[in-house]
Amino acid sequence: MLLFDSHVHIGVAKIKNIEEGHSSLPAYNNATANTFSNYLRVSSAKGVTKCLAFPFPFNEVKRESANKYILECAQKEPTLILPLLLPDDIRSIEANITNIYGIKEHFYLEISNDVMFPIYDLLRKTGKVLLIHAHRNEWRKKISEISSNFPELKVIIAHCARKQPFSDEGLVDNVKDILAASKNRSNLYFETSTIRTNGASLAELINLVGDEHVLWGSDFPFYKDKDEDVYKLECEFISSSKLSDDSRKKILSENFRHLFQADNIxxxxxxxxxxxxxxxxxxxxxxxxxxxxxxxxxxxxxxxxxxxxxxxxxxxxxxxxxxxxxxxxxxxxxxxxxxxxxxxxxxxxxxxxxxxxxxxxxxxxxxxxxxxxxxxxxxxxxxxxxxxxxxxxxxxxxxxxxx
Ligand SMILES: [Zn+2]
CATH class of the missing domain: 3.40.630.30 (Gcn5-related N-acetyltransferase (GNAT))
Known part of the structure; x- marks a missing residue:
């Protein structure tokens, strides 16, 4: 099977002066580096041939230099890397809009609507995506705000909006909530990284949203257990879920292709x-x-x-x-x-x-x-x-x- 990964972090996150309350968050005690050369090796070994890549989502990391690193990676390896930037000010996003595929917005970053709304509008106008990881209880509010102000914006929901890392807890309820809050379902996509359960939730999710709205992702290099093979586990999750071969193909590659390749070679x-x-x-x-x-x-x-x-x-x-x-x-x-x-x-x-x-x-x-x-x-x-x-x-x- 072809593998196109919709969720990869690249960069070296040097976290100094961790903000109050952050050190207990799971991501802060996990992998904080995936350099360009490391990811070239990993993706080649695991058969990943296209990926959406973006910086590590830590507030303490300088966004400007982390974004610059992603752009450099994409420039060097355009055959693999489709870059997303972390939201910065509108000017820096505007300056790079033709080189990027969208934005990754993360709950840690807590940026106000005054900053984000012009960015959403730019993404909408240029047909780029917003990959979003909102905080547990913010999903509904966030999606309904975006949906009512920017109904045409393409939105990817990271981790299919599950509540806990590495579980499908609350997944179906959250998805139902998001669907209820969204005005335009045809522009809404759900990304599967870190669910990794027995697959019943994935089948249920597909019943709710349709298999053309689900994208496979790894969240590499973040792990549940140190030294685990993230790609093997994320692939097994899809292969063990009760899905048709056609659905599997859509989730692993074809939906990604449809979203990002358009009519290009x-x-x-x-x-x-x-x-x-x-x-x-x-x-x-x-x-x-x-x-x-x-x-x-x-x-x-x-x-x-x-x-x-x-x-x-x-x-x-x-x-x-x-x-x-x-x-x-x-x-x-x-x-x-x-x-x-x-x-x-x-x-x-x-x-x-x-x-x-x-x-x-x-x-x-x-x-x-x-x-x-x-x-x-x-x-x-x-x-x-x-x-x-x-x-x-x-x-x-x-x-x-x-x-
Ligand atoms: Zn992630």
Whole structure:
């Protein structure tokens, strides 16, 4: 199954001078760091290929620098990270509105409506989301305020509004309350992280809100028990819940896609789920094209690489169809060699090859590739993206470098 995670904290939360009463809150005695490089490793190992990511929600953490860190992460790894910011003043949100997918509002932050309402309005106008974690008894009030003032705003309810961490206590009652308080249910989504019960509540929730309104999330790196495998447990929660395969697919990936991909083609890291499609694509490459890509001699090696697709990225449309792939291999000091870029004939001409290379090279300090000089489309892409020819051993082959 594809996994798109709607709830990930990234950052290093250095909490100094904890405010009165906060030190007893569960989050303060839990994980307070998930650096960019750590999350790249974790998400790759767990097969998470897209995520909504935002800072740790502590009042004592400088919001401005925490937001800046998230934006930097998303810039480096646009194939994985869809950034949400913690609410700051309207100007800083406005300045970054085209680079973000929305806002994460947290009960710890207790920001007044005078600050939040202009931000909600901006989110509504630009079609971005508000992911909200209100305090236990504030859900109803908060939702009805937002709903009556901004009925078109897309709202995701974190943890499906359950009362206690790591339980489904009060979940169904809270959801009923929220539905009663909301004017526009079509813009309301419920995110499943940290419920992790036997799944009866999830089935009931789906009966109430519909499976197209539920999103899967992990709340990584927060845990219930230290050293637990958060992703394994959150996946097991969904797989053990009594749901149809169709519902499961919607919750784990398709609803996320519908909300955030719109009609765009996006690039994401490939995972096991993609290997059959990638191998079919490889086998469909014609002989003249194999020669042009210099893959005739390594077909069986490539097939093996695509069976467990590491270092492979795919271009995917909003129907979930794969339109092309890129494979790279790592080089020292955060560099990479782009090994193959392939887009089948029926998907060419819309900039997919370029988008693959552009997205993947953002995280790298330099990139190299080799093309036949007769491979006009790749030569054009290389030039447009600023690659320079470094070495031409034979007239037929060009070595390129970026950075
Ligand atoms: Zn969280």
């Amino acid at each position: 996006w690039i994401r890291r490939a995972c096991d789920h993609d290997s059959d499609t990638l191998i079919n694509m490889l086998e469909g490459i014609s002989e003249p094209e194999r020669k042009l890509l210099a893959i005739s001699a390594k077909s069986s090696f490539l097939k093996q690489m695509l069976r467990k697709p590491k270092h492979v990225f795919v271009a995917e449309n909003s129907k979930g169809q794969i339109l092309g792939f890129l494979r790279k291999s790592d080089r020292p000091e955060n560099g990479a060699l782009i090994e193959e870029v392939y887009v089948p004939a029926n998907s060419r001409g819309s900039g997919i090859g370029r988008l693959l290379i552009e997205s993947v090279t953002k995280a790298l300090s330099y990139a190299e590739m080799k093309t036949y000089s007769s491979n006009d489309p790749m030569v054009n892409i290389a030039k447009k993206l600023g690659f320079t020819p470094t070495f031409t051993p034979k007239k037929t082959m060009i070595n390129w470098r970026l950075g």
